[in-house]
Amino acid sequence: MAGNAHLDRVLGMPSIVLFGLAYLVPLTVFTTYGVVTEQTAGHLPAAYVVTLVAMLFTAYSYGLMVRAHPFAGSAYTYTQRAFGPHLGFMTGWALLLDYLFLPMINYLVMGIYLEAAFPGVPVAVWIIGAILLVTGLNVLGIRLVARMNFVLVAVQVVFIAVFLVAAGRTLAGSDLPSLTEPFLPSGGEASAVLGGAAILCLSFLGFDAVSTLAEETHDPRRRIPRAIMLVTVIGGALFILVSYVGHLVFPRYSEFTDVDSAALDVVGAAGGAVLTAFFTAAYIAGCFGSAMASQASVSRILYAMGRDGALPAQIFGRLHQRFHTPAPATAVVGLLSCIALVISLELASSMISFGALVAFSLVNLSVVKHYVIDEGHRTPANLVAYAVVPGIGVLLTLWLWTSLSGTTFVVGLAWIAAGFVYLLALTRVFTQRPPELRMSDAEAAS
Numbered sequence: 001m002a003g004n005a006h007l008d009r010v011l012g013m014p015s016i017v018l019f020g021l022a023y024l025v026p027l028t029v030f031t032t033y034g035v036v037t038e039q040t041a042g043h044l045p046a047a048y049v050v051t052l053v054a055m056l057f058t059a060y061s062y063g064l065m066v067r068a069h070p071f072a073g074s075a076y077t078y079t080q081r082a083f084g085p086h087l088g089f090m091t092g093w094a095l096l097l098d099y100l101f102l103p104m105i106n107y108l109v110m111g112i113y114l115e116a117a118f119p120g121v122p123v124a125v126w127i128i129g130a131i132l133l134v135t136g137l138n139v140l141g142i143r144l145v146a147r148m149n150f151v152l153v154a155v156q157v158v159f160i161a162v163f164l165v166a167a168g169r170t171l172a173g174s175d176l177p178s179l180t181e182p183f184l185p186s187g188g189e190a191s192a193v194l195g196g197a198a199i200l201c202l203s204f205l206g207f208d209a210v211s212t213l214a215e216e217t218h219d220p221r222r223r224i225p226r227a228i229m230l231v232t233v234i235g236g237a238l239f240i241l242v243s244y245v246g247h248l249v250f251p252r253y254s255e256f257t258d259v260d261s262a263a264l265d266v267v268g269a270a271g272g273a274v275l276t277a278f279f280t281a282a283y284i285a286g287c288f289g290s291a292m293a294s295q296a297s298v299s300r301i302l303y304a305m306g307r308d309g310a311l312p313a314q315i316f317g318r319l320h321q322r323f324h325t326p327a328p329a330t331a332v333v334g335l336l337s338c339i340a341l342v343i344s345l346e347l348a349s350s351m352i353s354f355g356a357l358v359a360f361s362l363v364n365l366s367v368v369k370h371y372v373i374d375e376g377h378r379t380p381a382n383l384v385a386y387a388v389v390p391g392i393g394v395l396l397t398l399w400l401w402t403s404l405s406g407t408t409f410v411v412g413l414a415w416i417a418a419g420f421v422y423l424l425a426l427t428r429v430f431t432q433r434p435p436e437l438r439m440s441d442a443e444a445a446s
Helices: 013-024 026-030 032-041 044-068 075-083 085-117 123-140 142-172 186-203 208-209 220-249 259-308 325-340 345-374 380-401 407-425 441-445
Strands: none
Touching: 013 026, 013 142, 013 208, 013 380, 013 407, 026 259, 026 407, 032 044, 032 220, 032 259, 044 075, 044 142, 044 208, 044 220, 044 345, 044 380, 075 085, 075 259, 075 345, 085 123, 085 259, 085 325, 085 345, 085 407, 085 441, 123 259, 123 325, 123 345, 123 441, 142 220, 186 220, 186 345, 186 380, 208 220, 208 345, 220 259, 220 407, 259 325, 325 407, 345 380, 345 407
């Protein structure tokens, strides 16, 4: 291991966009399809529109902060630079919720589907095998992960294309339901759509993951912001399109065989058993790609915090001497992912949304603090770009955050409290400053 090594700049625009799309998992629309469709009374496409609008404002803020601070660490780094190390640490702690739980969800879903396809093999075997394989690939290097992402995203895109064609053929010979109703909830359904939109935030975590690759990308100040917006727009458009076509094919949401596996009803209605088998294979491939991307991202968050001393540097702040990857942090994430053997999908999903929305709100606020207050950009045009637009992002993310369930807040706030206690110990009850990220622009550009 080498404590003073650096991450290699090997990624171009196609690789980082594919990384973000792999993290999103284009087929993730089917993960919460039944739950959110039932909650929104058949208005899943409308919920996705609401979420996409909120995420576009936040993606814009991420792009601005990448230009200011093109380092690994994502919202942790941006909040730390804008508001100081204490709040920066707490933001990083909140981010760990969605970064740590997302790999667990992928491993858990892969285990469930593979056990269904091969009943003789216990689900634990599939989960542990996937964890070992993904951890090994991440240790070997981000370039290998990027190549794997290309193949796995391609499989999902092919399935989506086949699904849309099959659905079109099915709809051509039947009476169509209302074409506008999925986007037009009645007054009583609007709050339900908002609650569904809050859950769907976990579908958009790919743009946040892209920001963690700033130290492994050529010209990150230009490429990372563009990639963030591309991933958000492409992902959102796919989610809206697929959920809309799914509603047309199977509009009777009250007749799902099982809400958790409603995708099988939708895909079966579009293309029968053959398309259902293809869906299962493509979905597992997508989860594998997301597991690789999410584990790579969280290991870099932990590396950034360890490099600063916010976490034990001897474990988290070191890189592999040969591969220049945060191997110790990657191994720790692999071990923690074994919680997928016992955790429920519902709990993991709720924690992801809680942590993500906390971090998103603080990134939006960081733009105002950095550009308007610290840098003094206060012309009318600057105030619109650096205060009004991020301010709208803050309001939208807080609006969605308050729509989460009470159980989510109990567990999420318990996690935040644990982080605060650790911060007290780290700073000896605020008598010392937490370690800060100190890298020059020259180092970032190297």
